[in-house]
Amino acid sequence: MHTPNHSPRLALLFPGQGxxxxxxxxxxxxxxxxxxxxxxxxxxxxxxxxEAGRDESLLDRTDxxxxxVFACDVAAFRVIEETGLEASTxxxxxxxxxxxLVAAGAISFKDSIExxxxxxxxxxxxxxxxxxxxxxxxxxxxxxxAEVCRIAGRGGVLVVANExxxxxxxxxxxxxxxxxxxxxxxxxxxxxxxxxxxxxxHSPLMRPALERVRSAxxxxxxxGSTVTVIPNASGKPERRGPVIRDLLSRQxxxxxxxDRSMRSLSDIGIDLVIEAGPGDVLAKLARRxxxxxxTVSLGTPGEILAxxxxxxxxxxx
Numbered sequence: 001m002h003t004p005n006h007s008p009r010l011a012l013l014f015p016g017q018g019x020x021x022x023x024x025x026x027x028x029x030x031x032x033x034x035x036x037x038x039x040x041x042x043x044x045x046x047x048x049x050x051e052a053g054r055d056e057s058l059l060d061r062t063d064x065x066x067x068x069v070f071a072c073d074v075a076a077f078r079v080i081e082e083t084g085l086e087a088s089t090x091x092x093x094x095x096x097x098x099x100x101l102v103a104a105g106a107i108s109f110k111d112s113i114e115x116x117x118x119x120x121x122x123x124x125x126x127x128x129x130x131x132x133x134x135x136x137x138x139x140x141x142x143x144x145x146a147e148v149c150r151i152a153g154r155g156g157v158l159v160v161a162n163e164x165x166x167x168x169x170x171x172x173x174x175x176x177x178x179x180x181x182x183x184x185x186x187x188x189x190x191x192x193x194x195x196x197x198x199x200x201x202h203s204p205l206m207r208p209a210l211e212r213v214r215s216a217x218x219x220x221x222x223x224g225s226t227v228t229v230i231p232n233a234s235g236k237p238e239r240r241g242p243v244i245r246d247l248l249s250r251q252x253x254x255x256x257x258x259d260r261s262m263r264s265l266s267d268i269g270i271d272l273v274i275e276a277g278p279g280d281v282l283a284k285l286a287r288r289x290x291x292x293x294x295t296v297s298l299g300t301p302g303e304i305l306a307x308x309x310x311x312x313x314x315x316x317x
Contacts, residue, residue, distance in 0.1 A: 008272035008294070008311075010085065011265050013286065014073040014092035014099040018195050019279035020065045025053035025072055031301035033082045034075035037109070041071035044113045062127055062198045066095050066120035067113075069278060073099035074109055076276035079301045083308035089237065089268060091230040091261050093282060094162070094201065095119075097251065104225035106244055111220050118216035119252075122209035124198065129208050132200025133178040134161060136170045139190035142259070145169035148188075152180040161202035162256040165285045170195065170256075172203040206252050217249045228268070235260025237268065262289035274298055274307075 028034035042049045058064045092100035142163040149158040158173035182192035224241040231247035235257035273295040275283040280297035
């Protein structure tokens with residue numbers, strides 16, 4: 001489908017770890033393009049993505065949930081690609097950034113699988129070596145959360161990990177520091193929500209994984225992207241291959257600057273935001289940070305096909 005010039009400026013968002021749920025891969029087996037992506041991922045990762053995606057206990061493991069979420073993200077993109085919908089800007093949240101780079105043409109699916117395998121295994125090992133946790137402090141800005149980290153992190157590790165929105169910030173660190181941060185957040189009227197992850201991602205506790213992840217990224221053939229991407233580590237639009245690679249290698253220990261990324265979408269003039277893959281959290285965040293844009297979560301091939309068809313009819317009228 002080639003939409004005319006007055007078609008909306010589209011941004012694609014891909015979720016990361018934390019969006020997993022049992023049965024998450026099942027819908028993508030119903031379309032040839034997404035089913036092929038799941039099969040390719042299963043062959044390369046060495047386990048059945050669909051079966052693993054049905055097992056809640058397996059999905060709690062970093063070295064399983066990351067490959068499954070990533071495969072579902074790319075499967076969703078393959079269906080979008082089939083409809084002819086074309087995005088002008090693409091970004092992904094943490095792990096989702098790897099799917100975003102596949103969708104942007106900066107890296108092949110095959111090569112990205114190699115990096116995601118190394119990343120997921122290295123992070124799983126770091127979680128075992130340095131136990132930690134993450135909590136979303138709903139109601140606190142990044143600045144307010146940083147102050148909580150300053151107080152609660154004394155004697156431990158505690159940092160702002162995800163700047164998700166103006167009033168939603170995720171902190172990451174040692175378990176005792178997270179528990180204290182949650183108490184302080186409640187006292188200030190915020191609502192802490194513990195994330196379903198194995199460890200303290202985007203914090204210094206991931207340092208044991210850093211060399212392995214950076215080496216995998218250094219080996220990967222990453223090129224300039226055909227469309228604009230917004231890397232997590234900067235939150236700013238980018239197309240240059242060396243810069244994308246550098247920012248990706250910083251991502252593991254850097255905060256996810258998601259709110260800044262969404263504000264970049266607003267600055268670019270994006271008026272349609274599609275979250276593709278499992279969950280609907282990113283669309284909800286975009287609704288707050290990209291005022292005036294239509295936001296939608298598409299979590300099955302049927303939803304993608306129906307939306308693309310409706311959009312085409314709208315444009316042609």
